[in-house]
Each structure stands twice: as C-alpha cells, then as structure tokens.
Amino acid sequence: MSAGPMRVVIADDEPLARERLRALLAAEPGVQVVAEAGDGHATLHACAEHHPDMVLLDISMPGIDGLETARHLAAFEPRPAVVFCTAYDAHALSAFEAQAIDYLVKPVRPERLSAALERVRTFAAGRLQHAEPEDGRKRTHLCARLRGSLRLIPVEDIRYLQAEEKYVVVHHARGEDLIEESLKSLETEFADRFVRIHRNCLVARNEIVELRRIGDGHTQAVLRHGEHPLEVSRRCVAQLRDTLRHL
DSSP: OOSSSEEEEEEOSOHHHHHHHHHHHHTSTTEEEEEEESSHHHHHHHHHHHOOSEEEEOSSOSSSOHHHHHHHHTTSSSOOEEEEEESOSTTHHHHHHTTOSEEEESSOOHHHHHHHHHHHHHHHTTOOOOOOOOSOOOOSEEEEEETTEEEEEEGGGEEEEEEETTEEEEEETTEEEEEOOOHHHHHHHTTTTEEEEETTEEEEGGGEEEEEEOTTSOEEEEESSOSSOEEEOHHHHHHHHHHHHTO
C-alpha cells in the first residue's frame, strides 16, 4: 500500500450509492477517496490514472460489469484490492473467484465496511495469498495500456493476435494495439474463437476465408478483412484444415 492514507476508488452506477459510500469512508481514519466512476470502463480509466489501493466495486453496471472489471484489475501493477459492493448476495462465489478481498451487501453497514478496510490492509501487507481465478469465464474485452490511459478492445472485433517480443499485437476493426499478455494464455481463454496458425499468431476463426498454397510449398491464410495473407506454419496446416472443415 502506498505511504499515507489508503487511496480508494468508488465504482457504482447509482449516484446515491456512491454518495453513501463516500460518507461512510469519510468517517474512517486514514482513507482518501481519489475518484468515482459510474461504469466498468470509467473504473479502469480511474485506476490507471490514480493507482488506488482499493476499489469499492458494484457488480451490476452498464457496459462491462463489475466481475469483468475485477478480472482486468487483477492484471494491473500494482494490483488494487477489490471489494465488491452490491445489492445482491447471489454473486458472492463469482466475486471471490474474481479475486475479491471482500463482498459487501447494500445497504452497507459501517462495521462491515470497517472490517473490509482491515482485510484490505492485511492484503496490502502481503499476509493473504490469492489464487488465480478459476471461474472459467471469458472476458468480453482485452485491455491495452496507453501512456497512462487504456483502451478496451471488444474480443468480437479482434481479427488476429500476433506475438512480438514480450507483447501481443491485437489487430482489430479499428486498428492495432499492444497488450502485455501471453499468446498461450489467450489461446487457452478464447479457444472457441481463435485458432493457431503459427507459433506467434492466433486468428479469429470467422476471419479465415481460405488456405492458399504458394509456390515454395508454404501455406498462407487469407483473411476476410486482412490486407495481406498470413503465413501458416507447416505444423499447423493439417489441424487448421480440419478445424476449418468443421466450421
């Protein structure tokens, strides 16, 4: 945790809920609200800008919901502690699978908020260990960091993913962006959407129009929206042809 007060972002699409949380936090010593947000996208922007120690995060929000927002926050460095704050208790299991530190049900009682803050302090001190999320949910967006800001890229808009040194270049409908994720982890998470054509490239299944053999015995994948065909490695050709036959 940063020196000084605990830095908190409040994320809720209801202004009255944010106002109540802000009032409760004002009564807590050593806590500073650094930003408020009304949806998941704005929450990620606020966290990229303010580097909070903790996010009080509603689950039901427009756009990307609180659970997916938490999965993006888990990749932030340093990672803020997430405490879900929701009107429903049905999401508790999913919340902890998304690496939440605590789960508060509205209306939030002052003593429960105090307990959650103490759990966050314990987390920040490194005394809690958290496993990677295992809920099996796939994200609907990828998150690219852009000079202190970020861009959310809808997975359905992605045409192909190409590894380049320690980054992956995401080629999508509006251009391209760099993300700091491994191609292998993306292949595992989105196996139903992307197919490997090369050790450094995954392509959206619905983007491949045809496989074309060229004179030197190599094979290329012709894309629906690609300016240039992509090289297919020899070891991927047979499996790729089989995959395309079953589309």
